Amino acid sequence: MDYIESLNPSQKDAVINTEGPSMIIAGAGSGKTRVLTFRIANLIQKGVDPFNILALTFTNKAAKEMRERIEKVVGPEARGLWMGTFHSVFARILRAEAEKIGYTSNFTIYDTDDSKTLIKQIVKEQYLDEKLYKPSTVLARISGAKNRLISAQEYLNNPHFMADDASAMRPEMGKLYKLYQDRCFKAGAMDFDDLLFNTNILFKNHIDVVNKYQNIFKYVLVDEFQDTNLSQYSITKKLSAKNRNICVVGDDAQSIYAFRGADIQNILNFEKDYPELQVYKLEQNYRSTKVIVNAANSVIGKNKAQLKKNVFTENETGKLIEIIKATSDNEEGRMVATAIFEEKMAHQLKNKDFAILYRTNSQSRAFEEALRRMNLKYKVIGGLSFYQRKEIKDLVAYLRFTLNPNDEQALRRIINYPKRGIGDTTVSKLLVTAEEQGAPLWDVLNNVHSVIPGRAAAAIEGFVVQIKNYMRLAENKDAFETAIEVAQSSGILKELYEDKTVEGLSRYENVQELLNGIKEFVDNPNIEDKKLGSFLQEISLLTDIEEEKDKDNDYIVLMTIHSAKGLEFKSVYIVGMEEELFPSQMMLSSRADLEEERRLFYVAITRAQSNLCLSFAATRYRFGRLKECEPSRFLNELDPQYLNISRRARPEPAATPAAATSSSPQVIKAKPKTASPVLSKPKSNYVPSPDFKPSDTSLLKPGMRVEHLKFGYGTVKAMDISGTDRKAIIEFNDHGEKTLILSFAKLKIHTT
Ligand SMILES: Nc1ncnc2c1ncn2[C@@H]1O[C@H](COP(=O)(O)OP(=O)(O)OP(=O)(O)O)[C@@H](O)[C@H]1O
Numbered sequence: 001m002d003y004i005e006s007l008n009p010s011q012k013d014a015v016i017n018t019e020g021p022s023m024i025i026a027g028a029g030s031g032k033t034r035v036l037t038f039r040i041a042n043l044i045q046k047g048v049d050p051f052n053i054l055a056l057t058f059t060n061k062a063a064k065e066m067r068e069r070i071e072k073v074v075g076p077e078a079r080g081l082w083m084g085t086f087h088s089v090f091a092r093i094l095r096a097e098a099e100k101i102g103y104t105s106n107f108t109i110y111d112t113d114d115s116k117t118l119i120k121q122i123v124k125e126q127y128l129d130e131k132l133y134k135p136s137t138v139l140a141r142i143s144g145a146k147n148r149l150i151s152a153q154e155y156l157n158n159p160h161f162m163a164d165d166a167s168a169m170r171p172e173m174g175k176l177y178k179l180y181q182d183r184c185f186k187a188g189a190m191d192f193d194d195l196l197f198n199t200n201i202l203f204k205n206h207i208d209v210v211n212k213y214q215n216i217f218k219y220v221l222v223d224e225f226q227d228t229n230l231s232q233y234s235i236t237k238k239l240s241a242k243n244r245n246i247c248v249v250g251d252d253a254q255s256i257y258a259f260r261g262a263d264i265q266n267i268l269n270f271e272k273d274y275p276e277l278q279v280y281k282l283e284q285n286y287r288s289t290k291v292i293v294n295a296a297n298s299v300i301g302k303n304k305a306q307l308k309k310n311v312f313t314e315n316e317t318g319k320l321i322e323i324i325k326a327t328s329d330n331e332e333g334r335m336v337a338t339a340i341f342e343e344k345m346a347h348q349l350k351n352k353d354f355a356i357l358y359r360t361n362s363q364s365r366a367f368e369e370a371l372r373r374m375n376l377k378y379k380v381i382g383g384l385s386f387y388q389r390k391e392i393k394d395l396v397a398y399l400r401f402t403l404n405p406n407d408e409q410a411l412r413r414i415i416n417y418p419k420r421g422i423g424d425t426t427v428s429k430l431l432v433t434a435e436e437q438g439a440p441l442w443d444v445l446n447n448v449h450s451v452i453p454g455r456a457a458a459a460i461e462g463f464v465v466q467i468k469n470y471m472r473l474a475e476n477k478d479a480f481e482t483a484i485e486v487a488q489s490s491g492i493l494k495e496l497y498e499d500k501t502v503e504g505l506s507r508y509e510n511v512q513e514l515l516n517g518i519k520e521f522v523d524n525p526n527i528e529d530k531k532l533g534s535f536l537q538e539i540s541l542l543t544d545i546e547e548e549k550d551k552d553n554d555y556i557v558l559m560t561i562h563s564a565k566g567l568e569f570k571s572v573y574i575v576g577m578e579e580e581l582f583p584s585q586m587m588l589s590s591r592a593d594l595e596e597e598r599r600l601f602y603v604a605i606t607r608a609q610s611n612l613c614l615s616f617a618a619t620r621y622r623f624g625r626l627k628e629c630e631p632s633r634f635l636n637e638l639d640p641q642y643l644n645i646s647r648r649a650r651p652e653p654a655a656t657p658a659a660a661t662s663s664s665p666q667v668i669k670a671k672p673k674t675a676s677p678v679l680s681k682p683k684s685n686y687v688p689s690p691d692f693k694p695s696d697t698s699l700l701k702p703g704m705r706v707e708h709l710k711f712g713y714g715t716v717k718a719m720d721i722s723g724t725d726r727k728a729i730i731e732f733n734d735h736g737e738k739t740l741i742l743s744f745a746k747l748k749i750h751t752t
């Protein structure tokens, strides 16, 4: 039991006390995931059958790593563990129990794209305003409801939701939810949220099923518990109701998924639901240097909503945090790439010791370009993943349709691809008929003559014969043999092969790559079921971060902070530290949102082991327009004693009076507008008044003349006091109208 000796006393307690409910709430890098891993190893060594242990992680990658680490301790027995994300584990259970809730075990999983396309169609069919009912808005609302276990019918019956939607000018939201749900059900499809929602339904309506899984899962463990939503919480609660051996691990300071329905309340409810709860606190951080840990503490300390913790480390003090200040986004890319290159050479590091973290996926471009120029190998995680590429989705749609011929979204993709002369009108007719007749799509396709005349019908008949062929294959052959036959006889391979453009070539290679992947799957001795259904199940829940085929490869990773959760790197670059980017513009309207952004910053900082660097640009192209940027307020919130601003971000000479009065100094002052000579932007003639000092804005009123260090002179047009933050709408002479949040805007009032 050597591994237990490697733990500190509180970690050890949390590992060896395996019975009853327990909760480990602890800071970043304090060994929570490690404790969870060892706790499972310990259970197995005590004689618990791995089949009776369920461990839920946030990503499949985390699950894989955990399994490998446990295997190191207990040997191959660890393979029997039930381990994975909520979605993957419960998708597996739903496959086994699908009939009980009216699905077949071949149900399709709609990805976000499929869901949005379907919503778009429904909005169109209902003649609703497509600008008001944007697919992403509608899907977010539906998803929010499902995560709180509110069905479409309950939604429609709830006067509060109806009133909310009416005041948001979207009164048909409930109806759309219902229509969407019915369509998914009819297509034999579940979206991501349905996997959890339907598991709840299954457990609610089938006592025998709950009993069965309660007996299987004698021990339930959950990592990153702070990011579970009600739907997930309710599943874990049901499963552990009998044995009560549930162990959850999390950090309220790292809760970053409230926007998807995650609820910190789950931590508080947990104490109520399990009064006999054992709580463990871990405070020592083993990951990062003192500078990094203390800097992270100085940031999170600004949040009001938090459970107080004292995270400390005995690691070395380490280097100060460097700030890189660039004139433009492209320069930011070059400066970060250069810094990485220098650091790599100076300390003989590998590419994989580095991570570049940003707020949104679209920020990766400048870094990619710069890294490519410097011949540094990198990989963007997220963005358009392999399985989201068109050619891959097309072939997968054939495979999906073969298994579930009611899958409407798959049908739309393939019915006329490669071209066989079947137009949109024909497809719509088929779908409408299925809808009106209440008949399965597949039945309509099989009786196409009664719906559609002549040539189009013949083309569809040809298609149906083809699919029936594939169905037979899928039944009798393995996934690879089926897929290769589909790729060839459908004409997809030929079509791509004949396209000799660079893109065409790469699409052809991608399809080959998919086929290679299927071959690998079939050849894997650990996988028992080699049929097509088993393969599709495997890939339908892959998220970008997990498809790491070339895992031994040595590359710098570029990813969003959200996907970096739980990971650690020797050296971390957090880029785009600018107002409206991070914190995101969309998260400025309430204190709760801003605190979530701050927690996100905390997560980002605490990924770093020994080096941390923050960068920002003074200008950047956003939505096709050049924008001037202000440094992020978060830079100001870091205790300046941990920052090194001397090397790359030379402080501005204390020229502007505001810089002189600011407590933590020039780091955060954007370069004056003249920063980049290459940029041909109309220059503002604004010169700050010599005695500039921000005024108290509590008395600000429309009509007042004001001065702002960045935007110059302007007139207050209106006040907005609707949200938690007071805002002023100001017309600036040189910059047009801006809405400024008064608690952040430094304004001097000139006339009253
Ligand atoms: N007692 C210990 N001795 C040495 N190293 C440790 C100890 N506990 C944890 N570590 C190491 O510290 C690092 C952080 O541990 P781990 O990832 O488990 O933390 P965590 O609390 O899950 O972090 P996060 O909040 O980011 O998920 C890992 O590299 C781990 O191996």
Ligand SMILES: [Mg+2]
Residues within 6 Å of the ligand: 032, 033, 034, 566
């Ligand atoms: Mg962890």
